[in-house]
Amino acid sequence: MSLHDHAPVEPGYEEHTHHGNYVKIWAILVVLLFVSVAGPFFGHPVVTLITAFGIAIVKAYLVAKNFMHINVAPRYVAYLIGTMLMFMLLFFAGASPDVMKSTGTNWMKPAWVAAHAEAVAHPAAAHGTHHE
């Protein structure tokens, strides 16, 4: 039997988090959700981009800061999460040219190049043709 079997919390957890007004944060998140859903109704791609992804970043920040309390976690946590996000960017930077480009140094995607040539030769016929 451990020394702490009947303690409400394990040692180390005695320092309690400062708890803010969570309902207010939730209300802000819900309002932002409505804005992100309303964005596409304006019919402008830039507005949609901002209301969809800009707001997603703000919502994620609000959850991480206020619900996960990442701002009061030891700096170790910020370094850990930051490192993983850098890995994500590294992956994107390394893989995206192969995925998103049709040609590169000593390589090409024949189907993409053919589709592009077709689009140039017959613009009307190629309209609506997509790579997949």
Next chain:
Amino acid sequence: MSASPIATTRTAAGMPTGRLAVWWVIASEIVIFGGLLGSYIMFRLSHDAFAEHAAHTNTWIGAVNTLVLLTSSLFAVLGHKAADAGDGPKAAKFLYLTALGGLIFAGIKFGFEWPTEIARGFTISSNTFWSFYYTAAGIHAAHVVGGVIIMLIIAPRAKRNLDLQRVELIGLYWHFVDVVWIFLFPLLYIAK
């Protein structure tokens, strides 16, 4: 009677081992979901057809599920607050409410949304967009179900004022699952 070894209480990182472990779980999950979402973004930007396929996803169902997850996250952090105050029964009540949110989310997804999409002919093998859709949403939903199971294991002990630190730990995980959905929602349901 024996004292717990120091490694089970506080680490060199300056926080309890359990909390450190959950942050490491979250860090590893960032790579999993980050790779998936990064790949999706690459394809989405280079294939116009993705936008056409995405037009078939149901934005309103996605929005309702987002609202459900945000609300369950609120319950999770209120459970953490109750646990910090030493109120195990209240913390357990909030854990059950959080788990209910997870069940509603999974119920909407598996009971309505996916059957509807499959009935319309959009399956995981229909095309690359739908492969991403089912893979990303499926892996996320598996995390939701896993979180619900853990909460249902933790809640009865929390109700007896035992291991209240676990309420905070499952809450951390749950908020991360919420954050992942916050990014999946615009990618799969809004950017059309």
